[in-house]
Amino acid sequence: MTTSQGIVIHAWAQPDAALAQAQVLAALGASDLADQVRVRLSATAQGSTLQLWLSAEQTARWAPGFDTLGLAHTLGLDVWHSAADVRREVVVAMLMGPVAFEFPSLAELVSAISIRCYIVQAARKTNLAFHTSQAERPEDCWRYDEDRGFVIRAGASLIDALTKATQPEVSGTLYSFSCYRASEYVIVLGIAQELAQCNPPLYQQLQTLWQHRPIRSGEFHEVFLREQGSMEAPLPPRYYVPGDRTWFRNPDGVSAEASGFEGSWVMYMGGGEFTNFWKRDQPYTLEQKCLEIYHWRHGLHLDAEGEERIDEDKVAVLVAKTLQNPAEVARIQALMQRYREPRGVYTAAGGCIDTTREFARWVRPGTADLVLPAP
Template structure:
């Protein structure tokens, strides 16, 4: 049920099986909002669902216009009222507020499931902030004390008996491992998301964590299967999300709209995690996270760094890209021209016309709370 509905009212939607459960959920929701200093919300009951009760929560129009005009959440954290909360609590509050202003509703079957979802997003955003990797499109490596290479069929799998949480941290966070490991940006987002899920399971759903542990000792869920197993996609080409709407913990793709430079392996686009506060992950230089504008400008100038080597293979010269980025950022007119071109909705797959780098969709993790768990893990025979 933890999906996105464009038919019902937007914001956060709580689905209850009967009137008594709906009343209890309403009180729990009010307590959750109060705990995050977000007491002013609208409540809308959705009729015509038989015994099922649905209540949608959103921000009043005045607050929506003040905090997230036109569903722009990039400055939401700084627009929320100041409190004495620490960074972690402020992040959770931003997540909840961003979901309340969603133009497409997030559905949950209980407040406990919503609270779990917020924690998972919080873990993902925090892990993305700590992640630093070596960018290699044709190579991959993991700390051998935690991982072993199961070949193309199985991917990197856990060494028997090693803790999944510790293994994911060792592979992605140099503060723990003391070194950088080779990743593509796509695979890196998978590890960060899986870590966020595993941290929630460790604290609140240990039985499912054990199942997840066993799965990763036998097989790595990757690429399209990772998307199908762990994630929910919201938005569409027909009903795109606003270009400035993001919730901390979202995974998203910025497309390279230049057909020539998109032939360079690893530069077809860029997968990132939205970390909140207007910042997107930069796994290669974590102390320099991207803003929406800086990411768009960098991708635009990939066209200037693309070239072929002596063997006729496409390559990217990052030094050339950085030089062009600096030049553009120093020229307000040039910067405005690039952003006008890039901050548009992307073209459909295979089309390179007038579209920009903005995707119509985002992705977020499936609900894993014991009260309502949507995560169904695949099964594989044990690898010998």
């Protein structure tokens, strides 16, 4: 049985475990959890290592099977309207982590939680116009470079540019780009907001870089993100921390050939909800996402140019019809809530649940492992 590993802080100076626990929980605004949080101090060559984790009994009570999708409801949190409640869900979910969240300092832990909260805030406000082949940005702060893609204009604020590109309530316009790129923008926005507070020189370096070239795709993952879980040692399928990025795979090899429908990149916003970048007021539950992706195969068709497309209106009708049949819903969920198979592999055994979660690297002066490349 998987047990909680929680949070690990290296190079800890406080020699008393009880005082160390009190200091960390106070910094996290979670002093009331002292009776439920276990603590261990271990001596290493580099100094003491502090580990804090939620007791097995409390984890089983609040998130049986590490299912954190109902955590906000169980704890009575209003994560849709309260920033403090979002933070609370982040802290509790991390304390019950089946793989330890490791940090070189308490300050890095505090920044990691802040970044997750910024990401959730940005994700809830992000709304895009769906298009698989077009891309647009606000022209007052972005320009298109034929060789490098969209970069911010000299003198423009990176935070403002990302906000305008993704949040129509600020820009007044819906812009078109992919869910993958949108997830990158939301993550960078959260990181940039924290850097502006805790590490202004690195923020300035990031802004200057984006004036020359964007960081995207595989390089984005390497520069900005840490990853937990693997195909060999997957995370529990319903374990998510607000601010996580994950991928729901389309396990149907035929419809996965349609551009933009290989799968869906989403951010977990807490409260059991994942982003819907095309209809932000209709976020997905895991079950809804699985139903939609399942029915992509039934919306496949060829357009006038002979390109494979998915009729999303037809998919929506089929999802609504399926929801009227509980037995069919259960059958589809049993198929789709399996772990995904490796890229390029499609068999009847594969589902759409990823084995990993991605989240931001360390950002504090002196301990940051977010190393920016040359422009």
